[in-house]
Amino acid sequence: MNLCQFRQRLTDLGAKPCHADRLLHGWLQLCSYDRKGSPAETFFPAALRRELAAIEAELAGLARLHGEYPADAEVARLLVQLADGQMVESVLLPRGGLCISTQVGCAVGCVFCMSGRNGLLRQLSSLELVAQVVLARRRRAVSKVVFMGMGEPAHNLDNVLEAIDLLGTQGGIGHKKLVLSTVGDLRVFERLMEGLPAVPNPSHPPLVRGGAGLVLSPHGRRMEPSPLPIRGDREGFSSGHASPPLKWFKQASRAADARTRGGREGLSSEQAEQTSNFKVRPALALSLHTTDDALRARLLPNAPRIPVTELVERCEEYARATGYPVQYQWTLIEGVNDNDAELERVIELLSGKYAIMNFIPFNDVDGLDFRRPSPERLARIVGTLKQRGIVTQLRDSAGQEVEGACGQLRARAERSLKRQ
């Protein structure tokens, strides 16, 4: 059930938009429906009041906690079971951050990622997306949501944008604390830029590091470094690893496109209108991983073939239009994308850009040929970029010490469920 269908259901019960908004606000923020001088008892129409318990039960069933690793920690992986039994992962991040999944599986098929191993199984609805936030809020406060878990948000864009809009309005989350991540897809850039003025001349000087590790905007304001999600366990690539056959790439790519088109064609006119008129502008993150187009095509086999220079230009355009820096993500893999030539090209690409570079060392996984660079190499990489004026952060995967990283938890749970 997506948000438009849910609102229609409430309308059928005599609810007006103000009633739906109050109900959604209460659900998303775990608070009472009552307002001073306007208790829910008298505010909601009678038919809605009669159905309220059933509606709440249905919302609660959208995402249930199947496991938490480790339990009761600030940074933890949540294994989330959806109403049809499918599993996804959310990650509790430091400083009130939460990383959520946008799809069950993923069609991009990054060779270092567990989530993309079996392709795309299904899209998450907009309500399933925000239900992950509600579930996390039952454990602790959530003030930032990053759409970087399992799945490629560009392949489920209508639902993702609908969820972003809801979280930024009724969910009480600041717009720049909603972060949409993509491998780089023209549909994302076009939709995000809708209605934004073009900024022809770059006016943002690069971000600078303030004292005590603060990141300062070009205007000197403090910006919170994002608790970037963890693209977790990366698997399956070595210099000797054969790429999947070209035919497979094309089939998977066509299938992903068809599903995405199908999702949009299936929208009601009301949803289509709403999704083209979003009020909330999220921050943008781009999964870059390399500056080399040919290597990127091998690492991210089903990502659109857009040259890295064009990706950075489009990201910069959005950063200038919104005033939010773009967060570039880079999974560091020893011997693959951690060499000095890559660093020089990163410096060349991002110098003067409104950008933050987030390096995430690959998580070693038994049986896989990928390795993370040594601690000394990691320190050198980050130090070099910082010295050359690129705002750079080194991040690690949440819950790595417990269950590996993104996608592994779900894979293990599914195997165990199948055995039962």
Ligand code: SF4
């Ligand atoms: Fe999909 Fe992200 Fe995994 Fe790539 S890294 S396969 S885009 S979930």
